[in-house]
Amino acid sequence: MSTAMPDFWRWAPSVHRLVGVKCKRCDKVTWPTVEMCPYCGSTEFEKVQLSRKGKIITYSIPHMMPRGDVTPTAFAIVETEDGARLAGYATDCDPYEIKCDMPVEIVIRRIGISGVLDEGLIVYGPKFRPIRK
């Protein structure tokens, strides 16, 4: 029996299609959907679809990862155009390419240990890709 799925299922709208919440009191946008605004403590929200574009706020490059994961890889905090902050891995790039303020787009990829948890369970979530033209 697997016990990992219920948690991922609850977060699906946020991790699959970037649904966040906008505080009705202070107008700040938070991701994922939360019960209380981390900025002002209000519990009144409206659901919003976040922009898929943002920029890197800060990052680190881990060289040691759980068994099965590809290293090195960049882990970053990204602020979307709406002002929400997400934490996650960078993808489709050389990790040393990542710089602060770099524009990125948010894409859905496999996350976790090589994307497979709990006897074949695949988990998807947001990752960050440098915008290339």
Place this chain on the structure above:
Amino acid sequence: MVSGIVGYGVYIPWCRIKVADIAKAWEVPFEFPIEKTVPFYDEDSITMAVEASLNAIRHAGVEPTKIDAIFFGTTTNPYLEKQGSSTLASMIGTRNDAMLADFANSARCSTVALSACLDALNSGRINYGLVVGADMLIGRPGEATDYLSSSGAGALVLGKEELIAEIEGSSSYATDFTDTWRSEDIRLPMTTHPRFSRDYGYTPHVTSAVKGLMEKIGKGPDDFKFAAFSQPDPGYVMHAIRGIGISPDKVAQGMVSQFIGNPGSASVLIALAAILDKAKSGERILMASYGEGVSDTFSILPLGKIEEKRQNVVEDYIERKKYVDYATYLRWNRLLERVR
């Protein structure tokens, strides 16, 4: 009211491997394709399908909530049991009452999905349908499929209004022919000798299906300006067109396999997208898929709207690339694993 294409999109992974690198490892020269796509280690058919779908929906200018049905074709669904289209719908953000269906088990599943979507549109059951074909094929190291099998996704938004191209007719030809197979106990597909596959599989089935289509809609080879084929091997296409009377210049624009390899069910959709990127109003397109003894063909007529919504997606994706070596390719696809 006629049904047709409202928007289209593709997704081609960022990484490539030069086929010469694979040939060097096995000491077996192989001329075509020149290179093929390599999925990043965190990609699969679903993630690629999502990107192609979002590109198609953006091009169509339709809200995801307006999509009434998703028809998803892939031979490499990450799960053997668990629908891919429901994950896709969750990631795109379609309505909960949208009709979802997966099509599988053959490289032609994307055109089966297209036929199903057209039927749903023509019956009046849906207003907008999304057709997606995505595959992440991994070849057997050292065999012909190692040089050809690749990854990618293509998507079409079909509807009845604001069409960029009309779908005039379709036809199929099927026999029980086996040239690629994968059973539960093997991970990588088995294939027959390429010449057997070409001479008794690809060429006769595609030729018969195309002739059936031409008879059905009363058109000849000269009425088609472009042709988009499934490209399990670029050589198969050049062999098949001789029997149909289509000249090589008509397939040239859609011959993307030399740059991206064979992305299975996505192959024909990416070839079609490459042609739609360039086709002008009235320049009729022949589309033919092939998968294990079945070929589906379609006649597609671009309309005036295609000029207004002109994009250049396939070329953009093909140009955006980074080369990886054979060892990285094997490692990412779990064909080379660390011994601890």
